[in-house]
Amino acid sequence: MPKVRTNPGGAATDLHLGALDREAGGPLHRQIERSIRAAVREGRLAVGSSLPPSRVLAASLGVSRGVVVAAYEQLVAEGYLTSQAGGYTRVSAGPQAAPAAAPAPPPRRPAAVVDFGYGRTDVSQFPRAAWLRSLRRVLTEAPSEHLGYTSGQGDPRLRAALAAYLNRVRGTVADPDDIVVCAGYAQAVNLIISVLAADPGPRRPIAVEDPSGNDDVWPLARAAGFALAGVPVGEHGIDVPALGTLDAEALVLTPSHQWPTGGVLSAEARAAVVRWAQRTAALVVEDDYDAEYRYDRAAIGAMQGLAPDRVAYLGSASKTLAPGLRLGWMLLPRRLVAPVTAAKVLADRGSPAIDQLALADFLDAGELDRHLRRMRPLYRRRRDALLSALARHLPDFRPAGVAAGQHLVAWLPPGLTEEAAERAAARVGVGVYGIRQYRLNAPGPQGLIFGYASLSERTIAEGVALLAGALP
Amino acid sequence: MPKVRTNPGGAATDLHLGALDREAGGPLHRQIERSIRAAVREGRLAVGSSLPPSRVLAASLGVSRGVVVAAYEQLVAEGYLTSQAGGYTRVSAGPQAAPAAAPAPPPRRPAAVVDFGYGRTDVSQFPRAAWLRSLRRVLTEAPSEHLGYTSGQGDPRLRAALAAYLNRVRGTVADPDDIVVCAGYAQAVNLIISVLAADPGPRRPIAVEDPSGNDDVWPLARAAGFALAGVPVGEHGIDVPALGTLDAEALVLTPSHQWPTGGVLSAEARAAVVRWAQRTAALVVEDDYDAEYRYDRAAIGAMQGLAPDRVAYLGSASKTLAPGLRLGWMLLPRRLVAPVTAAKVLADRGSPAIDQLALADFLDAGELDRHLRRMRPLYRRRRDALLSALARHLPDFRPAGVAAGQHLVAWLPPGLTEEAAERAAARVGVGVYGIRQYRLNAPGPQGLIFGYASLSERTIAEGVALLAGALP
Numbered sequence: 054m055p056k057v058r059t060n061p062g063g064a065a066t067d068l069h070l071g072a073l074d075r076e077a078g079g080p081l082h083r084q085i086e087r088s089i090r091a092a093v094r095e096g097r098l099a100v101g102s103s104l105p106p107s108r109v110l111a112a113s114l115g116v117s118r119g120v121v122v123a124a125y126e127q128l129v130a131e132g133y134l135t136s137q138a139g140g141y142t143r144v145s146a147g148p149q150a151a152p153a154a155a156p157a158p159p160p161r162r163p164a165a166v167v168d169f170g171y172g173r174t175d176v177s178q179f180p181r182a183a184w185l186r187s188l189r190r191v192l193t194e195a196p197s198e199h200l201g202y203t204s205g206q207g208d209p210r211l212r213a214a215l216a217a218y219l220n221r222v223r224g225t226v227a228d229p230d231d232i233v234v235c236a237g238y239a240q241a242v243n244l245i246i247s248v249l250a251a252d253p254g255p256r257r258p259i260a261v262e263d264p265s266g267n268d269d270v271w272p273l274a275r276a277a278g279f280a281l282a283g284v285p286v287g288e289h290g291i292d293v294p295a296l297g298t299l300d301a302e303a304l305v306l307t308p309s310h311q312w313p314t315g316g317v318l319s320a321e322a323r324a325a326v327v328r329w330a331q332r333t334a335a336l337v338v339e340d341d342y343d344a345e346y347r348y349d350r351a352a353i354g355a356m357q358g359l360a361p362d363r364v365a366y367l368g369s370a371s372k373t374l375a376p377g378l379r380l381g382w383m384l385l386p387r388r389l390v391a392p393v394t395a396a397k398v399l400a401d402r403g404s405p406a407i408d409q410l411a412l413a414d415f416l417d418a419g420e421l422d423r424h425l426r427r428m429r430p431l432y433r434r435r436r437d438a439l440l441s442a443l444a445r446h447l448p449d450f451r452p453a454g455v456a457a458g459q460h461l462v463a464w465l466p467p468g469l470t471e472e473a474a475e476r477a478a479a480r481v482g483v484g485v486y487g488i489r490q491y492r493l494n495a496p497g498p499q500g501l502i503f504g505y506a507s508l509s510e511r512t513i514a515e516g517v518a519l520l521a522g523a524l525p
Numbered sequence: 526m527p528k529v530r531t532n533p534g535g536a537a538t539d540l541h542l543g544a545l546d547r548e549a550g551g552p553l554h555r556q557i558e559r560s561i562r563a564a565v566r567e568g569r570l571a572v573g574s575s576l577p578p579s580r581v582l583a584a585s586l587g588v589s590r591g592v593v594v595a596a597y598e599q600l601v602a603e604g605y606l607t608s609q610a611g612g613y614t615r616v617s618a619g620p621q622a623a624p625a626a627a628p629a630p631p632p633r634r635p636a637a638v639v640d641f642g643y644g645r646t647d648v649s650q651f652p653r654a655a656w657l658r659s660l661r662r663v664l665t666e667a668p669s670e671h672l673g674y675t676s677g678q679g680d681p682r683l684r685a686a687l688a689a690y691l692n693r694v695r696g697t698v699a700d701p702d703d704i705v706v707c708a709g710y711a712q713a714v715n716l717i718i719s720v721l722a723a724d725p726g727p728r729r730p731i732a733v734e735d736p737s738g739n740d741d742v743w744p745l746a747r748a749a750g751f752a753l754a755g756v757p758v759g760e761h762g763i764d765v766p767a768l769g770t771l772d773a774e775a776l777v778l779t780p781s782h783q784w785p786t787g788g789v790l791s792a793e794a795r796a797a798v799v800r801w802a803q804r805t806a807a808l809v810v811e812d813d814y815d816a817e818y819r820y821d822r823a824a825i826g827a828m829q830g831l832a833p834d835r836v837a838y839l840g841s842a843s844k845t846l847a848p849g850l851r852l853g854w855m856l857l858p859r860r861l862v863a864p865v866t867a868a869k870v871l872a873d874r875g876s877p878a879i880d881q882l883a884l885a886d887f888l889d890a891g892e893l894d895r896h897l898r899r900m901r902p903l904y905r906r907r908r909d910a911l912l913s914a915l916a917r918h919l920p921d922f923r924p925a926g927v928a929a930g931q932h933l934v935a936w937l938p939p940g941l942t943e944e945a946a947e948r949a950a951a952r953v954g955v956g957v958y959g960i961r962q963y964r965l966n967a968p969g970p971q972g973l974i975f976g977y978a979s980l981s982e983r984t985i986a987e988g989v990a991l992l993a994g995a996l997p
Binding site: 134172197236 | 741793
């Protein structure tokens with residue numbers, strides 16, 4: 054209702070209602086409803102106060118009485134007003150304080166000029182045109198029943214496309230029946246942990262690499278009541294002899310490129326992990342988080358292919374395409390397919406249908422291969438720029454885990470701590486981040502994580518030069 | 526590797542490898558890897574058995590020795606083979622039994638000719654062209670940063686579009702800061718229950734309407750350790766006096782169109798529910814599941830507008846557009862926004878970015894209003910066809926809850942049970958479903974739920990006629 058003019062002396066003014074705008078569109082009674090509702094909410098009409106008889110308000114507003122009656126009835130139905138004996142209409146709901154303004158966000162440190170933060174896939178390279186082509190084909194061609202409630206496990210067409218892709222590119226043993234589609238890695242471990250937690254047996258810990266990602270498995274396992282057991286990580290991934298004495302429900306592992314230190318688990322170690330898992334009836338959760346980005350040699354096949362009944366393989370489109378897609382997949386030992394699907398149904402009924410079909414089309418059309426062929430040299434050049442800059446400006450930093458992925462670790466020279474490096478970097482607008490927050494128990498050398506995927510070669514070189522100049 | 530011909534007497538035959546196909550594309554060493562990997566997996570190469578020296582296999586296959594060395598090295602890295610002192614290469618991983626075939630699905634009863642099952646939005650009417658236009662605009666125009674990791678709470682553009690839509694159409698008091706985007710109703714109640722469960726105080730029950738939907742709140746609340754308290758439902762929604770004595774953490778409510786019985790909670794009852802919630806510090810969870818489909822009068826404003834600090838309002842695109850979109854929203858009391866967002870981040874990091882932006886564009890362009898204007902008369906005609914058919918063929922059935930939604934309930938005449946009606950209907954290929962599975966504790970009359978949204982008027986009439994002919 055416009056705030057243009059009032060009707061002096063009339064009932065509408067008592068109600069602080071503006072005049073009706075007959076040009077505004079929408080029925081007149083809706084305009085009246087809206088005004089009264091606002092007056093109640095804002096406290097201009099107190100609880101218990103009477104409204105003018107409908108006849109009086111109608112005359113005041115110059116509308117027929119039926120219009121006001123309709124407005125009152127609607128507001129009675131909504132609980133703002135009550136009709137009382139004698140034809141009185143009163144305000145029955147109290148005003149609501151306007152929601153308090155959101156607290157001011159905490160002061161942020163000045164934005165880094167060059168931020169080597171991890172996890173920043175270069176989304177400016179997202180293949181928008183190809184993705185739109187897949188969406189168009191899906192919306193043009195997919196039968197309507199695909200748009201109904203999803204199956205929980207995932208659309209069969211996507212599961213078939215994923216099985217073909219993973220068997221071809223990742224050396225898995227994948228049957229579409231053993232795949233569950235999900236919203237990405239975080240949801241995958243969430244669902245698997247919830248299934249493990251539902252097991253009535255004694256609850257063994259969940260083992261993680263130490264250091265490892267701290268924002269999904271750690272809080273999820275703890276929230277589900279599991280203890281965390283850290284398995285120390287060395288140059289070549291986890292310390293397998295340390296597994297020997299461990300009795301764990303599951304081991305979450307990044308065998309092809311340990312996160313964050315970049316080690317590759319050796320063949321012997323992989324076989325030993327599988328033997329351990331078979332001996333102790335543990336589940337190996339293989340986080341294949343950046344398998345598609347290896348630069349200096351062929352990709353290493355997934356561990357899942359060695360022991361499909363012991364390994365749950367998890368992948369997603371977050372690193373290869375864009376995190377915002379929220380599409381991931383699990384390739385599971387068959388005994389876990391039904392319970393994980395049930396957990397997915399309870400969590401969100403299943404992943405979005407159109408997105409799933411678009412990814413299936415995108416995979417089947419070879420677009421993911423094409424995109425990866427384009428991205429690998431781009432990321433490789435950025436990695437090379439980072440390695441050159443480190444060699445030039447910070448020759449006593451020791452880079453590790455450089456063969457793959459979207460980040461590397463640089464071990465620091467003696468006497469330089471992660472905190473000191475972070476602080477010095479921040480002073481010159483460079484964001485670098487130590488490993489310590491990813492360490493569960495095992496101590497280890499001081500190191501910084503450099504994410505490079507979304508930075509240009511020039512920015513990378515500048516950032517390292519700035520950092521070198523700022524260090525004590 | 527093709528199964529065309531073998532190389533008699535050579536090492537390749539010992540390995541049961543087929544000949545190399547130089548036309549097949551892909552490097553030769555990858556073909557060899559694939560064959561050996563398959564032989565190990567299928568058990569044709571036993572654990573511990575030796576492979577031929579690379580020189581011998583190379584000669585046998587007619588390739589250079591380097592090709593075989595590369596293949597062996599890759600398989601060593603993957604853990605299938607080990608290199609041993611003296612240059613021997615052995616199989617180190619055991620074969621995996623092929624995954625057991627999936628068990629045959631249980632025999633299904635013959636598909637119903639006419640299925641009045643609930644929850645079948647007519648997805649054949651999904652506005653594909655308009656949705657594709659929104660997707661195209663998003664993929665053409667949205668800045669890349671929207672494709673990165675999502676915020677958990679939801680894209681600001683969608684939250685602003687939803688607040689405007691809900692305030693206009695549903696009479697809510699919505700600020701974009703109080704909205705959390707999610708995957709639909711099931712995820713919304715999942716997240717809210719997980720937040721309530723994290724409260725350290727004594728755990729009060731979660732109250733639900735009796736009868737009510739049995740496949741989300743019931744199992745989720747129980748899994749989180751809450752008792753369920755049923756509030757009996759009458760002709761006009763829940764029995765509010767029964768609330769008086771109830772001490773519950775939350776009350777899950779369908780005030781505008783009780784599910785499944787269709788009652789509308791009166792103004793007095795709404796105000797009383799709010800007073801109860803304020804007195805007992807309970808949360809009212811308002812499931813506004815089919816607010817957009819009212820046929821005989823204007824929509825009733827959401828309860829949230831009466832008490833934004835006590836009511837969590839839940840809506841989704843599942844009934845208005847398509848369940849397969851998996852897009853829903855929560856409008857929360859401000860104190861719940863941060864914990865529910867944190868729960869969403871842990872669950873799946875946030876809803877898909879492109880879908881969120883597409884819905885924002887779709888809402889801002891007025892496409893949802895347009896779609897609803899098109900769908901209301903369509904569903905209304907189907908409802909009218911159902912009411913006519915019931916009046917004609919089953920005049921002693923008493924329809925209820927007919928003013929809105931995508932289903933109605935028909936109360937059965939004395940002497941006819943839900944089971945008897947279901948069985949008789951199934952014999953003639955008609956699917957109808959009793960209320961009893963949705964009753965928690967409170968007894969109530971016998972009734973059948975008729976979903977009509979995805980059936981043509983003709984099919985509806987035929988189905989009711991068939992049912993009438995089949996009843997005892």
